[in-house]
Amino acid sequence: MRLAFLTILLISVMNTIVEAQLQPPVCEKKAKILEEHGDKRVDNYYWLNEYWLKGPDSNKVVDYLTKENDYFYANMKHTEALQDKLYNEMLGRIKQTDQSVPYFKKGYWYITKTEEGKEYAKYTRRKTSMSSDEELLLDANVEGASYKYYSVGVLAVSPDNNILAYAVDTLSRRKFQIYFKNLATGELLQDIIPVSTGNVVWANDNKTVFYTLQNDHTLRSEKIMKHVIGTPASEDKVVFFEQDETYNTWIEKSKSEDYIFIYSNSTLSSEVRFIKASNPNDEFTIFAPREKDMLYSVDHYKSDFYVRTNWNALNFRLMKCPVNNTSKDAWHEEIGNRTDVLLDEMELFNDYLVLSERSKAATQIRVIRWADKKEYYLDFQESAYVASVAYNPDFNSTKLRYNYQSMITPPSTFDIDMATKENFLLKQQEILGGYNAANYETERLWASAHDGTKVPLSIVYKKGFKRDGNQPLLLYGYGSYGNSMNPSFSSARLSLLDRGFAFVIAHIRGGEEMGRQWYEDGKMFNKKNTFTDFIDCAEFLIKNKYTSTKHLYANGGSAGGLLMGAVMNMRPDLWRGVVAAVPFVDVVTTMLDESIPLTTGEFDEWGNPKNKDSYFYMKSYSPYDNVEKKAYPNLMVTTGLHDSQVQYFEPAKWVAKLRELKTDHNKLLLYINMDVGHGGASGRFQRLKEVARDYAFLIDLEGIKE
Numbered sequence: 001m002r003l004a005f006l007t008i009l010l011i012s013v014m015n016t017i018v019e020a021q022l023q024p025p026v027c028e029k030k031a032k033i034l035e036e037h038g039d040k041r042v043d044n045y046y047w048l049n050e051y052w053l054k055g056p057d058s059n060k061v062v063d064y065l066t067k068e069n070d071y072f073y074a075n076m077k078h079t080e081a082l083q084d085k086l087y088n089e090m091l092g093r094i095k096q097t098d099q100s101v102p103y104f105k106k107g108y109w110y111i112t113k114t115e116e117g118k119e120y121a122k123y124t125r126r127k128t129s130m131s132s133d134e135e136l137l138l139d140a141n142v143e144g145a146s147y148k149y150y151s152v153g154v155l156a157v158s159p160d161n162n163i164l165a166y167a168v169d170t171l172s173r174r175k176f177q178i179y180f181k182n183l184a185t186g187e188l189l190q191d192i193i194p195v196s197t198g199n200v201v202w203a204n205d206n207k208t209v210f211y212t213l214q215n216d217h218t219l220r221s222e223k224i225m226k227h228v229i230g231t232p233a234s235e236d237k238v239v240f241f242e243q244d245e246t247y248n249t250w251i252e253k254s255k256s257e258d259y260i261f262i263y264s265n266s267t268l269s270s271e272v273r274f275i276k277a278s279n280p281n282d283e284f285t286i287f288a289p290r291e292k293d294m295l296y297s298v299d300h301y302k303s304d305f306y307v308r309t310n311w312n313a314l315n316f317r318l319m320k321c322p323v324n325n326t327s328k329d330a331w332h333e334e335i336g337n338r339t340d341v342l343l344d345e346m347e348l349f350n351d352y353l354v355l356s357e358r359s360k361a362a363t364q365i366r367v368i369r370w371a372d373k374k375e376y377y378l379d380f381q382e383s384a385y386v387a388s389v390a391y392n393p394d395f396n397s398t399k400l401r402y403n404y405q406s407m408i409t410p411p412s413t414f415d416i417d418m419a420t421k422e423n424f425l426l427k428q429q430e431i432l433g434g435y436n437a438a439n440y441e442t443e444r445l446w447a448s449a450h451d452g453t454k455v456p457l458s459i460v461y462k463k464g465f466k467r468d469g470n471q472p473l474l475l476y477g478y479g480s481y482g483n484s485m486n487p488s489f490s491s492a493r494l495s496l497l498d499r500g501f502a503f504v505i506a507h508i509r510g511g512e513e514m515g516r517q518w519y520e521d522g523k524m525f526n527k528k529n530t531f532t533d534f535i536d537c538a539e540f541l542i543k544n545k546y547t548s549t550k551h552l553y554a555n556g557g558s559a560g561g562l563l564m565g566a567v568m569n570m571r572p573d574l575w576r577g578v579v580a581a582v583p584f585v586d587v588v589t590t591m592l593d594e595s596i597p598l599t600t601g602e603f604d605e606w607g608n609p610k611n612k613d614s615y616f617y618m619k620s621y622s623p624y625d626n627v628e629k630k631a632y633p634n635l636m637v638t639t640g641l642h643d644s645q646v647q648y649f650e651p652a653k654w655v656a657k658l659r660e661l662k663t664d665h666n667k668l669l670l671y672i673n674m675d676v677g678h679g680g681a682s683g684r685f686q687r688l689k690e691v692a693r694d695y696a697f698l699i700d701l702e703g704i705k706e
Helices: 002-021 046-053 058-092 516-520 528-543 559-570 587-592 600-606 612-621 649-661 684-701
Strands: 032-036 039-043 103-105 108-114 122-127 134-139 151-157 163-169 176-182 188-196 200-202 208-214 221-228 237-241 248-253 259-265 270-276 285-288 296-301 304-309 317-322 332-335 342-348 352-359 362-369 375-377 385-389 399-406 412-417 423-428 440-448 454-462 473-476 502-506 552-557 577-581 634-640 668-673
Touching: 032 046, 032 587, 039 587, 039 612, 046 058, 046 649, 058 649, 058 668, 058 684, 134 151, 134 163, 151 200, 163 200, 188 208, 188 221, 200 248, 208 248, 221 248, 259 296, 270 296, 285 296, 296 342, 304 342, 317 342, 352 385, 362 385, 362 399, 440 528, 454 528, 473 528, 502 528, 528 552, 528 559, 528 612, 552 559, 552 684, 559 577, 577 684, 587 600, 587 612, 634 649, 634 684, 649 668
Parallel strands: 473 502, 473 552, 552 577, 577 634, 634 668
Antiparallel strands: 032 039, 103 108, 108 122, 122 134, 151 163, 163 176, 176 188, 200 208, 208 221, 221 237, 248 259, 259 270, 270 285, 296 304, 304 317, 317 332, 342 352, 352 362, 362 375, 385 399, 399 412, 412 423, 440 454, 454 502
């Protein structure tokens, strides 16, 4: 009897503990009045900013976030077996021991390798031919072994091939240290640059490097520094300081390696400075003074500079000018503006000009021979795909390396002989476990927005998918900064497709899939088009019986997390569940605080709320400001404590306010990775665990057990 009593008591205690764990943490309310333009907002959770501000409640903030994690783990515990299964599926598709297609530069073949069971890559090279001895440049597994987060940024070899400069971030706040390695001896030099953006460019004297330095607090990249090998970093000189807080700066080298360029860019304006790479002590010369709403980029070809610009050209055009006269009066048009084609990028070769373009949500690659201007486009057969020019460092090559993939075609690397058009498949990512593209289908669909605009969608599903309204579907969107969301392949995504899900990318306004106007129509005072486009895409999919509100899920991250918050407020009835990653949800408060990273550089994207019209427009859609007493869908929110792009407190405050006001009993979970920032985990396997976690949340909501 005594044993039975103790057993019952133990079960009772355990149940009490579980019930306590399943009770969401209550975030303390401390009312803070925020006033602008005579408008008062009450923020009860502003105190969660304290960890960022390092104020008196810093420890209290960490304690609260820890409780949120405990609640998350308790609620997701029943999915742990599913998460493990998903992770093992995803891992099982990866060829763990693999290597990149080698590229040739200045007498060496460069290769990136991965090995069985190891999180990070090894970087190697071979001299002259692939049969020569392999030389190890950097093993990130060794270097990163003692860090919870380890990310390699730029690797830059000196022009004489003797010194490697490489940048490393160990905090996940995009603050990189730069190290220098003597490749002849394998020894690290004493030169260590303690903080940078990771942007490194060598001058042609093999001893001078330029790098970018960010503001320690706002993280705005604001200075270009010059370091001379063998001298202390404390003696590095500022060669350029971008004083306008709406601009960021960085440094590049021309493909010819004859010139070094300093870029200063805001959202809608740019300015370039340049020197000859052989004269690193020269003063940088302005290429063309910055002008409102004028963007341009520059590369070098023989006696001319080539300029891609939107000056009097909404979708950009290509200009050229002599190297000794860069004034706009000397710019001559080579390729004009086209209303239906966005000129995206240019790649210069000795005999050919290669252009990347976008038209009707498709990427195109155009090859033009300098000698006679004869041209052609590379031919791609699928309706929804992504093609891009790869790294082509050899200026004299007659072969163009490019990448291709679709939602059913794994990433593939090709060389095409630009003279004969003969195509060579160098490598296609191997998907282990018997993947067969013929078992899946992809489509390009077009939904009608509220104003009649046709919005493209890219969809993929496993054959046998029934359009009866009863199938689960995950709708993904972003729609900001002119960033186009490409219909790319994901081996991890197969775990959703094989369980009956369809996956759809909504190419909503705010990106550039349909040209520059597509971006203009989704920012500033047109921002709500981004949200209504996403809703209209969802309704189109429901109307055409790809899914229903009982089976429709949504996902977006960062600015896409803003999208998730906005569409949840506008149409909470549409979604069965939502996953919002590192969501930018407290738009007004963040954009009013110029000490927060990214704020000043994004006034042309969202508006400056110190302007009355911008303030009230932003307030009208800001997810945090528009949480109401009503039912919301199931929601999982993820963030990182060290996030430099969207600070942890935005999603934390949003979840706290949703908990306070929502009237439903749906799941509301917040996960905070206490070791990382905006990009999540750094290791390739750790990233898969994050994907498995997100998928398990969705699959569990759908009632699928395995």
